[in-house]
Amino acid sequence: MQTRLTAGDAELTISPEHGCRIESLRIGGTEVLRQGERFGSFPMVPWCGRTENGRFRDGATTHQLPVNAPPHAIHGTVRDLAWNTARVSGTEAVFTCELGDPWPYKGTVTQVFELAEDSLTLRFGVETYDASFPAQAGWHPWFLRNLGNGGRDVELDFAPGWQEERGGNHLPTGRRIDPLPGPWDDCFGMPGGVDVTLTWPEELELKVGSRAEWVVIYDEPAEAVCVEPQSGPPNGLNTHPRYVTPIDPLEVESVWSWRRL
Template identity: 40%
Template sequence: MTDVLENDHVRAVIDPSRGARLTSLLLHGHEVLGRAADPTVDPAIADGCFPMVPWAGRIRDGRLIVGGVEHGLPVGDDGNALHGLGHDAVWDSLAEGRYERAIGSPWPTDGIATLTYALLEDGLRIELSWDDETESPCTIGLHPWFRRHLDVGGPAVWRLDADVMVQRGADGLPTGRLTEPRPGPWDDCFRLATAPIVTWPGAVELTLSASTPWWVVYDEPAATICLEPQTAPPDAFDHPGLQPDGAWPRGVWMELRGRALVPVPDDQSGDTSGHLQQ
């Protein structure tokens, strides 16, 4: 059974049985969330907007060392641990738009993840937190899949105001160094200076704000785009240069605000590329 939050401009559908993920988000009547068409993408992470907790992105070889003790985490087809332990679990409903999930082994600590959805006049605010009553490392984030094409209007265009980019090695995982942003397509992590904006000409302009400057951008698929706020880059546990200066953040929020656009002729609908502003 799914839960629905709605007002005059927004309709959000949440499925507590699938990680309390957002399975649908209509802004001004347009469905902006989608599903990955690539059959190589695990169906458990292929749609909607789901929580990543108590880690976000990949951990190399599923190997995590905390306090000198090595812990093994579940790995995917690529041999790395991916996106935490909450995205395909059943979450408990606490109140309208509020959910929680207890998470423990194989993670080295026991904690509670809390996920909250709140309607805005023009969008939705999502908050994710992790509390294990320790100072142990953790990274958390939110993973939305956006459609490149809506029911009307032109294909999506997105722009990133990036300060730096996390360098990836030949295996696709971070090297621990930061570098100048390069042109896409991307499956990369950036530190952004301002909120990313996705525009579907003639339909909706979507502004994504978050409490963290770190965003993973995945725009390689032909049908979808992912812009994922994370409290730290993927695999930050093994790379001091990617870790926070102080305590590891225990929470993240993201706001998705939509503005209706005037329809435009098909031949003026724009391109489908992402652009960097530096």
Template identity: 40%
Template sequence: MNIERNNAHWLALQQAFDTPWPGPSDESVILKNENLRLLIDPQDGARIVSLCAFGFDVLRPWHPERRAFQYGCFPMVPWVGRLGNATLKMGNKHYALPANKPPHALHGMACYSLWEVVKQTNKTVVLRSQLRNPWPWQGDVRQVITLDGDTVLLRLEIHSAKESFPASAGWHPWFNKKLDPKRDEQELCVEFTADWQEEPGDDELPTGKKISPQPGPWDDCFGFNHGIHATLNWPGKLSMEMTSPAPSLVAFDKQPDATCVNPLSQAPDAINRDPQFVSPGEPLVIESRWAFKAE
């Protein structure tokens, strides 16, 4: 592992979300069975670099023009999306975090943190990262990725070593709109029935007010009273059912080649409005199931 090389890029990413990024390393973990094959890179933010289902690559790949937050599927911890004014509020204390998309802090710390492989088989990998500066509290994050037949099981845990602190977690996948971009084919269709939508503010943050779900195109967060259930369909080729007990989902479909469907433990910046707390022995946990079916 080239720590010096990574440190330079990690420091740059804390300054600017669109800094040049080296992409995946050559030390990826492979999970595979008859119909699924995943590449996970511990050096690249514990990211799923590629996910091949029934012979189709469903995630947007890296290329030299991509930035850290623009490909594959990476975990967002210990906050998700935009953290308002790069400030975490806990009671009467305010903690400054890297404003890499000024004035906000974007997408947590996973992409600029060191991860290690704790356990690995052909069907499961467990990765762990220590919570370090600039996060104010001690603890660790664990990501578990498992293949169960034609389903990918995802799990994130945030653990506290000593004190209680607020946290949130989720994933940021980029799904290809076309499975074969060189052919004239129908694009990815994403369907879900949300119970509400987070009202977007003029500062790129939810206001905290719930409104009726609006039609796309989206760069929005939606809420679910009984957990997430979304269907992704590439007509005539492949479908995927995304489920999670979690209540929040961000959908972003304004780029020409890929769509984000992000399961989250809570809405962006809700960590400051309605925090979920992690305590020693009581981790924050989020899980999601991605069940694939060939058409």
């Protein structure tokens, strides 16, 4: 069963049984997300992007994850799970799911959606009451390249501090370089927090912001542009591990705000 939130002329549709993904975001009756089973906007937990060969180390232990984007494991596990509905009001919804096999640790993920007339606030909490573990959290929205109303294609504007050099295996090499022109399937560092503006000229401006300092931009598809704020870079379980402990959960927030043009 889908969950719908409304605020003013904004309408958000969430599918908790389908990985707690956003199925639709309509602003003034106009859909801004690509439609389809794989699209909308899905959560990336407990890792974001690709993990090299599906393996990561935790101390002396090496764990093997399912290789679902050969030769790598991609985008976590929670997008494949059914989530539990904790609370729903007219403009807010809260969902939870439990981490477990094939993820080798136990934990709880909470996702909060808060819809306003001109913004959507998204929050993750990743908690453990058992063993500590490295984790990441982020969102993978598929914004439509063209809104279908006869207007022009979307334009991206952002000023990253650096670009993660992408190796032949599609993972960051660890070298930071000056940002290159697109098209991209690349990770960027934004030390002051993610701040990316999507503009559909004469139609809509939508800003994706977060205190997180990493964003992946994927604009190679003809139909969509992905702006993915996340708590660490691809392969970060190995290169930038951030541990979730019983006294230190991982918390990430992203705000999408918009205005008509």
